[in-house]
Amino acid sequence: xxxxxxxKLAKKTVVxxxxxxxxxxxxxxxxxxxxxxxxxxxxxxxxxxxISTNVSDGMYYELTYNGDKKELYLDAYKKWxxxxxxxxx
Numbered sequence: 001x002x003x004x005x006x007x008k009l010a011k012k013t014v015v016x017x018x019x020x021x022x023x024x025x026x027x028x029x030x031x032x033x034x035x036x037x038x039x040x041x042x043x044x045x046x047x048x049x050x051i052s053t054n055v056s057d058g059m060y061y062e063l064t065y066n067g068d069k070k071e072l073y074l075d076a077y078k079k080w081x082x083x084x085x086x087x088x089x
Contacts, residue, residue: 048063
């Protein structure tokens with residue numbers, strides 16, 4: 001799968017997943033333009049991307065395309081905290 005095709009499929013998958021699983025009482029529905037790719041790479045026939053949305057829910061999504069099996073995997077994560085550690089060299 002070409003990288004552009006994968007990124008479009010990944011964004012659509014995140015939108016579908018979010019709209020199906022979002023809290024219904026929040027009345028939030030997103031579109032593809034509400035998503036953005038944080039990081040993406042293609043290695044041989046496989047693709048991977050980290051995607052977030054403009055919804056302030058702390059969620060991000062990891063999508064992996066297995067080119068051998070023609071399968072797309074989605075992992076949904078919640079950011080718990082952001083901690084800075086000072087490293088002395």
